[in-house]
Amino acid sequence: MRFRDLAFLVVSNLRRMKLRLALTSLGVVIGTSAIVLMVSLGIGLQANLTAELGDLGAATHITVMGGGGMPGVEFTSLNDEIVDEIAAIEHVEAVLPSVPVYLDKIEYKKYVLYSMPYGVNMEDFAKFGYEIEEGRLPRNDSEILLGAMLPASFSVASEDGMMMGPGSTVPELDLLGRRLEVATSIYPTEQEIEADPNAQPRQNKQKFTVVGILAPSDMMTDQSAYISMDAALDMNDTDRRKVTYEQLIVKADSVDSVTDIEKTIMDRGLYAYSSQSMLESLKSVFLIIQGVLGALGGIAMLVAALGIANTMTMSIYERTREIGIMKAVGASNRQIKRVFLGEAAIIGVLGGIGGLLFSGAGAALANLFVKAMLASQATSTGVASSDTASFFQIPVWLAIFAIVFAAGIGLLSGVLPAVRAANLDPLTALRHE
Amino acid sequence: MASAVEVFGLTREYIMGGEALTVLRGVDLTIPRGEIVCVMGPSGSGKSTLLNIVGGLDRPTSGSVVIEGEDLAGMDDERLATYRRRQVGFVFQSFNLIPTMTARRNVELPLVFAGASPEERAERAAAALASVGLAHRIDHRPTELSGGEQQRVAIARAVVNEPAIMLADEPTGNLDTRTGLEILELMREMNAAGRTLLITTHDRAIAESVADRIITIVDGSIENIEQGGTA
């Protein structure tokens, strides 16, 4: 029997039972939809999370901050002792302590910027593999490295020192080789206020030459500037014997060791986070969502398979005499089996296509909803959300898989009825009715 | 000339509720190629059973059935299907057309299972339908045809694959006398084209008008073989 003829027989048989076909396929539609949505959510989340969490830092980076400070727990601040301790943890490749400058403002000609410069050890900084877009790392205490977004983040200061409203942001400045003035305001300590209640904040000012601009990486780095540790400590008037760091960035030797290192640091009473650990904790949440969808899809598919088997059994019963006729004119058992397997498979395929359309529409709707939610969140918090946010993604392979899977379910459900049809005794079948 | 049908010691038993019901008991029958043989006998005597066994729709309990040199005993389902497809054309009392298919599609069905090309199939089906005088009803469904026309479609279907033998189980049973005679005339034409015919009937006049030989079966045994009116 030629494939074309087989297809013709299958299609004309199915045409005779449109309603039953639709109802039976519906089960497959539901099952396929649930499964496609499950997988597409997995793909979308994976893609988005990896993209979004990349903003928190590279996958091998861990950010450490001082810990405790709650009632009953003493605050642990980050000092050289702790830096050495963390550097000694297994799989730690490098530790980057940083000291924020008590910034007043950064000035360049008539432009001002309020992004924090950090004092870092440039040798350590180099180990973290931040890419430099142009220029180089600072080599002395009067050079500065700018994060990727800073050249475009200046505003115009007006006569009275007030910033002009929105729209005053100037276009990207060409700053390489230019000199910026960094001003700090150091507020009097409690002791100083005790000694002189009228003590005023002191100002330090220093000029820095821009020697390098970083390539875009994570959100923090993009919006920071970097100067040498000494320069930062000088600008802050810090007593060299009492240096503490605001945060450390720890570099693990591989993504796999991040979670362990992070745990060791947390156990030490410090606070640490990484894109990796967030990804993991979020993943487990999504795993549950996916599990629920998967179970739903599995059950729906099982019910759908029973539905197909039932429909096929019924239609074969109704067509018993036809099967007898086909056998009398020379159809072999195998040919009869193929006709009915074909019918079952087509029911599956139709359900699969329906499920794909349905889940495609569902995914688009859900994406719109999520985007709208993120947008409203963004306006209320003022934080711009990234514009990706397609949490349900249906790549071509998933579409193909869905249809093949549905066809497979149909085929499988059709096996038993089709074998029964094929093995019917021709005479018994001819006498049927 | 070689025989179309050679049956020796053919028995067929049905086991009913633990008891054996013997429907055919030791039938010997040889039919030369090109002959028209009518099988007569009372109801329940085993006429249809004999026809079905010769056509490969049923299997003997014992005995040998050799059709066109092929021994049907011991053929599996698959080979029996091939045998039916190549050697046999069936015509039934109740026509047995597939109601949802047009005359053309019904006639094409044996060729579909034989894997013929669409062009060849269409051509042969059209020719077969023309040979039974239904060239103009080719796209009609069985419900749109009279009983006699349906039986003509069935005859076209039976001969479309050029079988060596044609088996007709009371082909005129559902038709009035006039139409029945037309159908028999048509069958005789098919026989003239070289096909061996085995026909069961209750109607003595019909048997005598068409048969080379008339076989009478009573209670599963051949009781009498006589020359028909045409011999």
Ligand SMILES: Nc1ncnc2c1ncn2[C@@H]1O[C@H](COP(=O)(O)OP(=O)(O)OP(=O)(O)O)[C@@H](O)[C@H]1O
């Ligand atoms: N599948 C079966 N199971 C049991 N008995 C059967 C079966 N098929 C046929 N028989 C019996 O075999 C006997 C012969 O049946 P068959 O159909 O060959 O008779 P027939 O000569 O064609 O009769 P009719 O003239 O009424 O068509 C009958 O008694 C019938 O009841």
Ligand SMILES: [Mg+2]
């Ligand atoms: Mg009979």
